[in-house]
Amino acid sequence: MPITINGSPVPIPSDPRVSLLDLLREELHLSGTKKGCNQGACGACTVLVDGERIVSCLALAVQYDGRKVTTIEGLADGNGLHPLQAAFIEHDGFQCGYCTPGQICSAVAMAGEIARGMPSHVTGELDSGTITLTRDEVRERMSGNLCRCGAHNGIVDAILEVYGTADARVLEAAE
Template structure:
């Protein structure tokens, strides 16, 4: 069974030792996910697998059989860039741009985790409906994605803006009810 990458079916490599990152970059020529540390420490290779953020350098391609992989290249739609991509530009959430694809994919996965009620280390009481995705929460939840240029303030501002526009956790719960 193949995997789906950005809406397109792709064949799995014959070698079960091939990482998802190497499949994306070497076989599918999707260069958004970067090979930074290749040890899971920098987050530059972050992609979404079935909507959850994963480090593609630590994920075997065969683990994604039958699953949906989304890279930064698959986020833009017919109407242009994804709102988070636009916000990164507007808030100078990048300098060299090396970490940006991983930051964006991680931010989307992180916001979904927050909306599902997954606490972070600094979350005091997630049962309280007033929990907000504050800059401190964003920094903690994004701490696995490193930016060597120092664009963290712009990254945090972009994520906060897009999450606020899309509705906070309380609004999401009320809409689902």
């Protein structure tokens, strides 16, 4: 079975040592996903696999046979931007832009986690059934994605604009 990347089937690489990141960047020329630390520590290479975030530098492409991978290029709907991409522009959620694709993919998956009721370390009222997306909640959930330029305030503002007042039904539709 091939991997489905941004809606298109892609054959599994013949070399089982090829990372998902290298498949995306070097073989498919999808340069939006960035190679930062290549050790899984910075989040620049974050992509979605079946709606969940992973760091693609630590993932072997063969592991994702039959799975659905979405990169930053696959989030937009036709020529229109994903709402989070537009919010990043509006809130200046980037400076150099290197971490931005990973930040956006991570935030989209974060919205799905909240919709499924997955708490973070700072989530209060675990038995209330709802998770309030506060600045602290966003910062905790996005802590695996680093920005060397210091655009974290704009990133948090963009995420809160898109997902901050949404309920779980809206968040699920945003995935």
